[in-house]
Amino acid sequence: MAINNINQLLIRNIEALSATRPLLVNIEDQGFISQYLSQHSAANIDSYHTNYAEYKTCQQIQNARVNAHFCVEYVAKTKHDMAIIHFPKSKAEFSFTLEMLAESMTENATLVIVGENKGGVKSAEKLGIDYLEYCNKVDSARHCLMFIGEYKTTLPRFELQKFYKHYQIQVQEKTLEIAALPGVFSQNALDTGTEILLAHLPDIMAGKVLDFGCGAGVIAAYIGTVYPQTKLTLVDVSALALHSAQTTLSLNKLSGELIASNSLSDVRERYDFVISNPPFHQGVKTHYAATEQFLADIKQNLARNGCITIVANSFLKYLPIMQEAIGKTKTLAIKKGFAVYQCYLNNKD
Template sequence: MLSPASQLLVRNQERFSEGRWLLVNPQDSAVFSALSGDLYGYHQYFDIYQQASRIKAKHHHFGAEYPQSEKFDGICIYMPKAKEQAEMLLANLVHCLLPGGQILLVGDNKGGVKSSPKLMAPYAEHCNKVDSARHCALYGAIPDKAAKAFKLESWIKQFKLQVAGVDITLCSLPGVFSHGSLDLGTKLLLEQIKEVPNGPVLDFGCGAGIIGCYLGLMNPKAKPLMVDVSALAIFSASQSAKANGLEAEALPSNGLSEVKGSFAGVYTNPPFHTGLNTDYQVTADFCKQIRPLLRPNGPLYMVANSFLRYQPLLEQSLGAVEILLDGTKFRVYRCHRLR
């Protein structure tokens, strides 16, 4: 199904009919079928990347940055929720334009797209609204100013923190959950973990890798696997592991789709937001699918907002659930696979 932003692009089909076009972080894969032309996709989210790759398998790239050796006549960026992520995308992609090429920015009116002229100011003298519909707007600009060299590493925010007596160094990129800080829910979760089992342990929805790094630092015999749908999170988690001297793997996955093997323990502050809307489906599927991946007697720790009803789903999948902390904002659960 076409998102409202994609429907707005289809209204402007003629813009994509000539030259090579790069669509950046589209909110749906259907836009690659709805638009005609020489289209390429750049994805920082693994779910849409997988879906879009099945439509035009040779025309899609997944990663934290786009190769600057690739050049396009036009680039269309779906406005991300985080302004700094938009700034990073522009700093990267302006180097992927052919001379005279144009950049389009599309998004929900409530999602920051109205700031497009300000975002484009370092690169173009003029940025104009092209069209609006479906509560979305489309802005366009032709960069005519010299752009600074882009290096992904310069956008990393590195910081040190201590949780439950464990010193951790974290690295995060714009667009990663709780960028540059430790969120309260994760802090509460980590404070409830008193011991970490040997062997493979899973950090689901890893973000910058705080949980996986904590597990590895708590027990050097643990082997953390950090999983997230975001390429920015996977890159950040990998950098965090290196900064802490850990051998931990970071894996892109749509939910648990790419996760193989079994785990001595599973730990998560699961996602429940997608774009501007609330979405619980990823975590609901996780609760239903985690059982075969968790070894017998292995613990599962989860923190979630108190209003989210994940306890019944965990009970159906694993059995009895213990509430380790029940606060006004967050609840920490622990359960085991007993059979």
């Protein structure tokens, strides 16, 4: 397995990262955990993830000294003397993470912050000024930086709702209330791709609908409002997105099933309609494999005459994937750099 740059930086500093109750925050394993436990024989690790795929990987580690967690708000049963934090893609999410973890750390606990230069980690010291007594750069390698910090003694109590962004959108004469946590797609406004997708939904929708890669729940909320006879299921890999989507549904007096899933790993049912503005970013990197895999596998989750409608950047070659994996696919629109594709299973036209 190739080890990413962040873990290479951690491994080269592994002797200095001594703790008895370390907390890993969105750190991919890639063998780092076993090396850490070998180096620090008295340590017991908690590994907290907002990414379901990374959580499942960590959960599979067969070691009683490792506990994996997937949730929005982490609260420690036993306080930690160190936290190793992967600097998130959203700077607002960094503040969210620091404030959330404060109550889970012992007095004088060490904070280790690591991230790629192009991912914004250079701003860790500036962004942490309200939370940290100090935040000092201690190493640099593989286009990554490592900072060491310590919490201030007095910090505000963490309130999840404080970090929500709320806004209204107007789509096809329908007004929706949207709520999103930091780092969630569509956190601040309706994105262009989703706006174009919502203008090209099937004319009639009923039965079971899957919103794949739901983000803040914009697509599902709109469908549930326009087509109240639908049964909504929302899927995302992010705990922050799923919590946001649930909040958006509630604000619009809607209900739905929310599923944490690595692509379609935990999706079991078949759906009459699958609607998606599928993600193509993983952290700060452009990453198409997850969406390509979703399109290749979604047929197994379509009802007999099910329909899938997606929007994507028009330069992405999703049309031939859909043609091969699902069936005859139409291009409904190409607008503002986006394309809307639609395929009905068993379509004979």
